[in-house]
Amino acid sequence: MLSKSLIAKFAEIAGKNVWTEQEDLMCYAYDASFGEMCVPEIVVKPETTEQVCSIVKLCCEESIPLVTRGAGTNLSGGTLPVNGGCVLLTTGLNKILEINTEDMYAVVQSGVVTSDLALAVSAKGLLYPPDPGSMKMSTIGGNVAENAGGLRALKYGVTGDYVMGTKFFDMEGNAVISGGKTVKMVTGFNLSGLMVSSEGLLGVMTEHTLKLVPQPQSSRSMLVIYDDLMKASVTVSEIIGARITPATLELMDRFTIKTVEEAAKIGLPTDADGLLLIEVDGHPAAVEDEYAKVKSICEKQGGKVHVAETPEERDRLWEARRKALSSLARLKPTLILEDATVPRSRIPEMMQCIKDITSKYSLTVGTFGHAGDGNLHPTILTDKRNTEEMLRVEKAIDEIFASALKLEGTISGEHGIGSAKAKYLESEVGAGTIRFMKKLKNGLDPKNLLNPHKMGL
């Protein structure tokens, strides 16, 4: 519990946007990950960067842990206030400051909702490519902090590839400016690069300059149905091997298809063993050429190709894919989503591993993911009240990550480490890297106040 005088100091900074009642605090004790609730001591929603600066300084002086939170849609426990303290909401910083169509960049505050930016940019004939599944809710600040991926990441890359500059406050409240509006800029350390994937451990970001690109002139979307999931996996490697980079190349297994169809009712083939959602985009001539090649590769593997004829049909397909994760939550009380990622050519091997692990521990697992970039989301359906099953779940997760690393992959493609995956980090990056990260964190935040204990730091 914070003292009354301390609460008054927060109120002096942010006025009525300060909450300390039990019921308000309980609303920030979770995020979208599976985990125990962690209750903060105070929640504050600044509306100006000056307020952010003052809050950071106050937390520093009074040694209050500080967790920055956007929409709280993250899936790795990154915004859980494990040490209590202050949750700083960025939702009050929600202005799009500039969309520059000549130099093709946008400047936005951290709390801007991703799809609001995407729509504003698209109204000006440009594209902001990162499109995480949560884009209708998640904020740009959160996307940068978690380096969110998305359905278009295969061709266009992830959020980090679009960050040209970032403004943030360090734990002493110093304003730090990194990067800017020029295409080339090599001034000093690449601090905005450092902030990407930093999960709120190094500073509180307030503003971002983001690269925009021209909208593709043409696109084609396909739904490809397979009677054997492994053939779908092989198709993915073959498309990449044929030097074709679709914008999107998504995979769903039988289990996921069935649940998504139940939730979205868009006419997915529920008797299929697996399906691919593929979109090629770019110059019309290139699109036609790539489409023909992709189609023939799919058909060679026995896939039945259906092309979306209208934009509405295409949107329905993509919407269904975005809802895959939460649709699975219809079936069991607890849902644990993993983010195992492997080099693309090793997708079939990874799919086989997941299949084997699932049957070894007799669990219910739905697998879908951004197969084109090797990013798979095996999703375990369980009930946290079933302690015996939870033990099997934990073992299965250990093995899934071990398999991903054995195949030269990673434990997190796009959801971050947070608290959920902290224990696996060293197995991927080694002790030296952890020490380097610890030294960096300690140097910038000696009292370990910024989102403490995440990534095990």
Add this chain to the structure above:
Amino acid sequence: MDELLKELHELEEMMLQCMKCGTCQSDCPLYRTDGRESSVARGKISLLQSVYEGRIEDAGRILKHLDQCLLCTRCLKACPSGVKTDEIFLRGREILRKIKKLPKWQKLILKTAMEKPELMAKMAPLMHMGLKFGSKKIKDGIYRPMLPALGGRNVVEIKSEAFVKKYGGLNKAENEIMRVVFYPGCAVNLIYTEWGTAVVEVLRHFGVSVYVPETNICCGIPAASMGELEMFRNAVRANFDALAEYRDAKYIITCCPTCRYGLYEMGPKQTGAECPLEVVDILVFLEETLKVKIQSGVRGRSTIHFPCHYQDSKKELVESFVRTHTDTEYVKLDNQSCCGFAGTFSLKYYERSKGFSRSKIQEMKDKRTDKVYTPCPGCAMQLADAAAGEGLDAEVTHPVTELYEFLRKIK
């Protein structure tokens, strides 16, 4: 308290389906204005869970958060996990209402409205007079009451004679092709009586005889939204019993989507009883069953506000109704959020609710529309208040009234 925890626990299976993914944020009108978790479904579910898991001791404290919900069901429709948010929040309010009782005067008004419908109808002339004497006339049919408790709200006139008093019984059509029951609901019975007239007369014109119940029993939704779920269930049962009497009627017609939602969707879920006939909105009935083809020749620039409880699948039908049955130039509103009326929400949180409707009126001003159609009397009251408040001289009405005016002229 133990009993209460036990009852909350019964909601556990429904609430566990919520994986806290936050999808509800994108569609929640309240969250879109304040960005706070306590406004959005995910947050409210966490609060309920915190009570029965013992993290919040004083359960009464969370009622205000559950109460601040428009029951617009946008989260219900958007939720990929299929969480039944409307059922959870209605039941949650009911359970918590046991700790924090409604103030006695509110309960008395609610009980009168729910359980003494004849008295309500009889009081209409009194309310009519009271409103006229205690208010300032803003424009025809719109008054600003002097009572400070109403916060400068502009209200639509309460009529001196209840609709059912005039139309109660069978309104027979020449060349009758079928019979239906028209369920007016409280707002049409006492305030928008002209909508009721339009519904009955238009139906008669097309050969449909219309039963109007002699007594209008409220659908019960106001009670449900205030946490008095048992009162709601009683109202639903009373309605089902009364409506079952019309044995030769084919449908129940309504011009209030909230009444339809109460009787046909939430009512059966909460009571286990079935509505004796299918409840169909008047516009859907005219388009799909009667397939009317008529052009009314009304001019101007119009727009439509879609009520939250209007069936999503029928929204295009309303647009096509306005396009084909009026000659107005139709402009779509970008702002498709709730109008803010939301049953009793606007009464409880007027300042907040005002923001929703006024932003719509602002868009209407920008788009130079002089008419807003809405197939819901609650929304119409809220928008009429906002239009008067923002000084926009726009007509707010139900599309069926245009058709009636036209038919009257050509007769």
